[in-house]
Amino acid sequence: MFSAETLQKFAREVGKYPADQKQSAVMACLAHAQEEKGWLPPEAIEAVADYLGMPAMAAYEVASFYNMYDLKPVGKYKITVCTNLPCALSGGYHAGEYLQKKLGIGYNETTQDGKFTLKEGECMGACGDAPVFIVNNRSMCSHMHPEQIDKLLEECK
Amino acid sequence: MALLGAINPVLTAGLKGDDGWSLKDYVARGGYQQLKRILETKMTQEDLISEVKKSVLRGRGGAGFPTGLKWSFMPRSFPGDKYVVCNTDEGEPGTFKDRDIMRYNPHAVIEGMIIAGYAMGANRGYNYVHGEIWEIYQRFEAALDEARGAGFLGQNILGSGFSFELFAHHGYGAYICGEETALLESIEGKKGQPRFKPPFPASFGLYGKPTTINNTETFASIPFILKMGGEEFLNLGKPNNGGTKLFSVSGHVNRPGNYEIPLGTPFSTLLEMCGGMRGGRKLKAVIPGGSSAPVMPAEVIMDCTMDYDSISKAGSMLGSGAVIVMDETVCMVKALERLSFFYHEESCGQCTPCREGTAWMYKVVHRIENGLGKPDDLDLLNSVLGNIAGRTICALGDAAAFPVQSFIKHFGKEFEYHIENKACLVPKDVQWAGSGFHKIPA
Numbered sequence: 001m002f003s004a005e006t007l008q009k010f011a012r013e014v015g016k017y018p019a020d021q022k023q024s025a026v027m028a029c030l031a032h033a034q035e036e037k038g039w040l041p042p043e044a045i046e047a048v049a050d051y052l053g054m055p056a057m058a059a060y061e062v063a064s065f066y067n068m069y070d071l072k073p074v075g076k077y078k079i080t081v082c083t084n085l086p087c088a089l090s091g092g093y094h095a096g097e098y099l100q101k102k103l104g105i106g107y108n109e110t111t112q113d114g115k116f117t118l119k120e121g122e123c124m125g126a127c128g129d130a131p132v133f134i135v136n137n138r139s140m141c142s143h144m145h146p147e148q149i150d151k152l153l154e155e156c157k
Numbered sequence: 158m159a160l161l162g163a164i165n166p167v168l169t170a171g172l173k174g175d176d177g178w179s180l181k182d183y184v185a186r187g188g189y190q191q192l193k194r195i196l197e198t199k200m201t202q203e204d205l206i207s208e209v210k211k212s213v214l215r216g217r218g219g220a221g222f223p224t225g226l227k228w229s230f231m232p233r234s235f236p237g238d239k240y241v242v243c244n245t246d247e248g249e250p251g252t253f254k255d256r257d258i259m260r261y262n263p264h265a266v267i268e269g270m271i272i273a274g275y276a277m278g279a280n281r282g283y284n285y286v287h288g289e290i291w292e293i294y295q296r297f298e299a300a301l302d303e304a305r306g307a308g309f310l311g312q313n314i315l316g317s318g319f320s321f322e323l324f325a326h327h328g329y330g331a332y333i334c335g336e337e338t339a340l341l342e343s344i345e346g347k348k349g350q351p352r353f354k355p356p357f358p359a360s361f362g363l364y365g366k367p368t369t370i371n372n373t374e375t376f377a378s379i380p381f382i383l384k385m386g387g388e389e390f391l392n393l394g395k396p397n398n399g400g401t402k403l404f405s406v407s408g409h410v411n412r413p414g415n416y417e418i419p420l421g422t423p424f425s426t427l428l429e430m431c432g433g434m435r436g437g438r439k440l441k442a443v444i445p446g447g448s449s450a451p452v453m454p455a456e457v458i459m460d461c462t463m464d465y466d467s468i469s470k471a472g473s474m475l476g477s478g479a480v481i482v483m484d485e486t487v488c489m490v491k492a493l494e495r496l497s498f499f500y501h502e503e504s505c506g507q508c509t510p511c512r513e514g515t516a517w518m519y520k521v522v523h524r525i526e527n528g529l530g531k532p533d534d535l536d537l538l539n540s541v542l543g544n545i546a547g548r549t550i551c552a553l554g555d556a557a558a559f560p561v562q563s564f565i566k567h568f569g570k571e572f573e574y575h576i577e578n579k580a581c582l583v584p585k586d587v588q589w590a591g592s593g594f595h596k597i598p599a
Contacts, residue, residue: 016324016326017324018238018364021345021346021364023346023347024326024344024345024346025346026346027327027343027346028326028327031327031329052346058346058347061347061348062346062348065331065348065349065505066288066328066330066331066349067329067330068288068289068329068330069330083495084250084448084496085250085251085448085492085495085496085499086250086251086407086408086448086481088492088495088589089407089408089409089481089482089483089487089589089591090407090408090413090592091592091593091594091595093589093592094589094592094594095594121289122248122250122332122499122502122503123248123249123250123251123252123332123448123499124287124290125248125253125255125256125287125290126289127251127253127405127407127413127479127481128159128405128406128407128413128414129159129253129413130407130413131594134289137288137289137291138291138292140289140290140291140292145594145595146595146596146597146598147595
């Protein structure tokens with residue numbers, strides 16, 4: 001189900017917790033599983049649960065509770081825009097609107113070529129750098145004005 | 158670098174942005190000296206906690222509870238596992254200070270946590286890092302590797318007989334995990350739903366063991382307090398409000414960013430440090446401590462000093478020190494609509510008053526904003542929030558209610574105008590003009 005590299009990451013996470021508390025690694029393992037698969041299909045969630053010796057339902061509860069897990073396929077680049085108040089005061093809404101117009105999709109939609117998915121996010125803890133985006137849960141982009149947005153979209157090959 | 162200014166800096170003194178975070182830089186700034194001193198002199202746990210108490214360091218995560226007192230609640234002689242947990246799940250809208258501490262001074266957090274472990278007889282710690290800041294989590298992991306390599310973490314630290322293991326746990330997008338018992342559930346690999354208290358974490362915490370949870374900035378302050386002495390740290394601030402603190406200033410100022418200033422510094426001074434209001438516009442309102450703190454009209458905050466007691470006396474909370482500045486172009490109904498959506502989205506769903514109440518508050522504010530408000534909607538909102546506040550397991554319910562209550566209290570006229578005229582007091586073309594968003598190319 002998972003590559004050797006992903007399994008190695010799983011093992012490293014499990015090692016952080018007491019031997020009888022393997023379930024503690026479920027969040028990290030689901031995140032690594034999602035990184036490999038692009039999203040979290042039910043089989044991946046079950047495989048993580050098996051790996052950690054916990055009920056599949058308990059792993060599914062975690063996957064459906066935290067909002068950075070994708071339980072449905074997303075585009076190659078998932079761009080999450082913070083529109084919470086502090087960001088909105090510094091252009092968060094405008095940045096989101098510009099991005100929607102450029103990509104021709106709304107929030108929670110994916111471009112037809114499967115390249116981009118757009119999400120509206122909650123506070124990312126970077127309000128001083130507003131407007132901010134996160135690409136694929138990992139890469140934070142600061143001060144996203146039109147020229148930076150154009151550049152970002154060009155870089156997403 | 159988002160550390161933009163300071164007065165008498167402690168935590169951010171000598172930082173050089175991305176070039177100065179590593180172990181050798183921290184050691185060059187005097188880092189890990191306090192840990193060494195404590196271990197070499199075999200300082201007693203009582204003396205250590207007493208020094209922290211003297212500093213009147215109050216929890217920097219939002220509640221402002223005295224750290225030394227919190228530490229004294231731990232059953233230090235309890236045999237078996239005990240834990241020290243750091244809360245870097247910084248998701249309170251407006252707050253971005255812990256991100257910079259972790260980015261530019263991660264070893265201060267590590268040293269503070271090791272010392273806390275020593276003080277409370279705990280041998281294992283976890284730092285729960287906000288899901289959205291992957292790069293910062295990676296940096297903290299790198300700093301942990303350095304500390305392990307140098308023998309500051311692990312078995313028998315520097316030959317003292319004291320052992321402490323520390324690991325990072327990466328969150329994945331849930332505001333509620335900033336609540337300490339939700340955070341513990343999350344480390345245990347469960348949904349982040351807060352626990353009923355009591356029992357408090359000091360007696361029943363992570364894996365059911367005694368646990369103390371502090372904010373990132375709180376832990377990072379510990380080595381500096383021990384270096385300068387509790388009393389000197391206290392005197393940097395004002396009585397009952399010890400030390401300096403990081404303030405995250407966002408919104409309509411010329412230079413949004415983090416500023417370290419002594420507690421008790423006038424708000425007007427902080428505003429000046431931020432380069433004043435963007436575009437020279439007029440200050441309308443400030444949320445002084447993260448989105449959960451009651452909003453304050455300009456004339457009230459301009460008379461306040463930035464410390465727990467002054468802000469509390471003026472009817473709000475210093476909270477996490479997240480100062481959200483709004484100018485006259487802001488429609489307060491629209492602003493509250495966005496905050497209400499946030500609490501509705503982030504309610505964990507466990508308690509009915511919060512789960513249902515936050516949905517109702519958003520629905521009603523949303524319809525007022527969109528010209529569909531009804532004459533008794535403000536009464537309805539007050540009734541709903543009154544049925545949430547104080548009736549839930551954790552503070553998210555209160556946090557959702559305070560903004561609604563305070564926006565209506567101070568800016569009720571704007572809400573009434575919306576309901577009566579199906580329009581906004583702030584003309585549409587003026588709204589959000591203060592955002593500073595660059596012009597879209599033709």
